[in-house]
Amino acid sequence: MAATAPVRTRILDAAALLFYTEGIRAVSADRIIAAAETTKVTFYRYFRTKEELVVAYLQGQSERTREAAAALSPDPCTGLLELAEVMGAQACIPGFRGCPFINAAAEYPDPASPVRAVVLDHRQWLHAEVRSRVAQLGAADPDALADQLLMLRDGAMVHGYVADPAGVSAALLSGGRALLGSLVR
Incomplete structure (x- = not known):
């Protein structure tokens, strides 16, 4: 350093x-x-405090994610596919240890913790980002579909860390397409 x-x-x-x-x-x-x-x-x-440092660390992670999301295609379908490709590829790189927000939430179980507040803020932003795109695609219940897509993403992040990361990207894309079903033609 x-x-x-x-x-x-x-x-x-x-x-x-x-x-x-x-x-x-x-x-x-x-x-x-x-x-x-x-x-x-x-x-x-x-x-x-160390907790203040953890909060700053997670805020920095969130800021980088938001900047990357701003560079995604404005087309809702293309943007969702790009997001899934990035997340799937991320889960396959050497040294991948899962989502920093999921990891932090596991280490800070108290929902009143400032760390959990940053995790929640990031998750709400990510949900809104996905929800907006699926709503643009005409989803009948964009909140529920966004929840399902984020659960699929979370599973891919955990699987990429604890299991064999080979195929995570393809599985994430395939699962996402299946959830989007009739919305994506």
Whole structure:
């Protein structure tokens, strides 16, 4: 990690890598401090608690996802296919450890936690993004169909991590097409 990067960025980059590869609760603040090449005083100047750091990490993940979604085709069908292709391909890369939001929710079970609030915000945004596209395709119940597509996505993320990732992308696309059924001609 380049010691010339701004300190807050170094801390977040180190935390993102460690949280994703090893798990949030498994990584101590001391490990992040060492990886970011900073001091405890400086670390706590930017993040008063580890939970604040976890929130910032997830907000950064959400921001990147939203930026990627903004680049998807505005055509509802094409955009959904692009989203599924990206997610399926992501689940097949070396080092894939699942969805950072699902992982964080598993590590922070208290629904009142600020971490869970960020997870919920991201999930609501993702649901709205998918719901909007299936509504444009004429779904009779776009909320239910968006729920089903997101459950399929979540299953693909978990399967890509805990099982053989080969075929995840094709299975996600096939399952999505089956759910969309008559909407996609």
